[in-house]
Amino acid sequence: MAIFRQRNRPALVFFQWLVLFPLFLCATFCTKQTLAAPVPTASASCAPLHLAPSIPFTVLRQYPHDPRAFTEGLVFSNGFLYESTGLNGESTLRKVDLKTGRVLKVYDLPAKYFGEGLALWGGSLFQLTWHAGIAFQYSLHGFSPERRFRYCGEGWGLTADKNSLIMSNGSSQILFFDPATFAVKRTLSVLDMGRPVRLLNELEYIKGKIFANVWHDDQIAVISPKTGEVTGWIDLSSLRRELPPTAIDLNGIAYDARNDTILVTGKLWPLLFEIKLGQD
Numbered sequence: 180m181a182i183f184r185q186r187n188r189p190a191l192v193f194f195q196w197l198v199l200f201p202l203f204l205c206a207t208f209c210t211k212q213t214l215a216a217p218v219p220t221a222s223a224s225c226a227p228l229h230l231a232p233s234i235p236f237t238v239l240r241q242y243p244h245d246p247r248a249f250t251e252g253l254v255f256s257n258g259f260l261y262e263s264t265g266l267n268g269e270s271t272l273r274k275v276d277l278k279t280g281r282v283l284k285v286y287d288l289p290a291k292y293f294g295e296g297l298a299l300w301g302g303s304l305f306q307l308t309w310h311a312g313i314a315f316q317y318s319l320h321g322f323s324p325e326r327r328f329r330y331c332g333e334g335w336g337l338t339a340d341k342n343s344l345i346m347s348n349g350s351s352q353i354l355f356f357d358p359a360t361f362a363v364k365r366t367l368s369v370l371d372m373g374r375p376v377r378l379l380n381e382l383e384y385i386k387g388k389i390f391a392n393v394w395h396d397d398q399i400a401v402i403s404p405k406t407g408e409v410t411g412w413i414d415l416s417s418l419r420r421e422l423p424p425t426a427i428d429l430n431g432i433a434y435d436a437r438n439d440t441i442l443v444t445g446k447l448w449p450l451l452f453e454i455k456l457g458q459d
Contacts, residue, residue: 229398230372234411236454239440241421243280246449248273252297252306252337252381255433255442256319259283260451262431263297263306270294272306272322277442280451286322288315296337296381298344300358305344307334314361328361336382336391340404345389347382351375353389353407369402371409376400383432385441392430399432399443415443418452 244250252263260275267290274284288294288308295307303325304317310333316326336347343355343364353367369376369391378394388410389402397416400409415429431444435453444451 228371228374229412229414230374231401231409232411234401234413234456235458236413236415236441236456237458238418238452238454240453242277242451242453244444244448244451245275245280245282246425246447248448249446250381250431250444250448251295251446253383253431253433253442253444254297254299254304255435256299260433260442261297261299261304261319263294265294265309265446267291267293270308272297272304272317274322277451284322286317295334296346298337298339298382300339300344305337305339305358307337307346309333309335330356330361330363336380338382338384338389340384345382345384345404347379347391349378349380349394351377351379353379353382353391353402353404367404367407369400369407369409371400376409380428381430381432383434383441385434390432390441392428392432394430395428397429399429413456415452415454418443421450421452422448 249265251265254261260277262273264271270288272286273282292311293309295309298305306315312329314328333348335349338345344358346354351369355364380392380394383390389404391400399413401411426448427446429445433442440453440455442453
């Protein structure tokens with residue numbers, strides 16, 4: 180029997196190869212297919228989807244803007260810009276000449292604070308901080324600190340209507356605060372055709388709507404303060420053609436009520452744009 184197995188070993192090996200080779204091919208093919216299949220990444224799964232209609236706009240003017248300003252909040256009042264800038268050790272509250280971009284007045288926050296959203300209400304400026312959970316109230320003209328308030332969570336964007344300070348915190352939620360006590364009055368969930376709009380950042384209240392920057396997005400969401408529904412998007416990606424690679428996030432919305440125009444800029448942007456909504 181040993182001699183028989185020895186003589187027929189080549190045939191046995193050939194037979195085994197015929198049986199196993201298709202299985203080997205199948206395993207190899209399936210493995211390659213699995214490795215070659217695209218794997219969803221965080222950036223792909225979190226890519227912003229804009230379902231509400233696009234709102235047309237016209238660029239009217241460009242103004243110089245401090246390219247070192249890490250813009251987190253923007254207000255326009257009586258012909259001047261008021262700006263909150265971020266980064267620990269570099270955070271400021273500023274009064275800026277619109278036409279020249281020159282900083283006319285500056286208040287430096289202590290290095291432990293990262294400046295965030297800015298709003299004007301009742302003749303005072305209110306400035307958020309990112310992680311500290313503290314909002315500062317200043318006099319409009321002298322930047323003298325008047326009060327401070329505590330709130331839960333992070334502070335991102337801030338604006339105001341006639342009755343409330345309105346805050347974003349990087350989620351899809353917008354909070355309405357009592358300006359006198361900073362107590363939360365109500366919370367609003369922001370949805371675009373049923374989808375939560377996350378990473379809401381700088382805010383501006385314009386003619387009964389909340390305009391919101393979205394972190395890492397070149398579009399502004401226009402939001403109903405009653406329902407939280409996004410009623411439209413303003414796609415400002417075309418402004419990138421005028422900007423250097425060092426300009427990062429679009430972040431900064433201010434309303435010029437007298438001219439019915441909107442001022443927009445961003446973090447480390449050397450320019451500020453004045454736009455008007457609607458067709459040419």
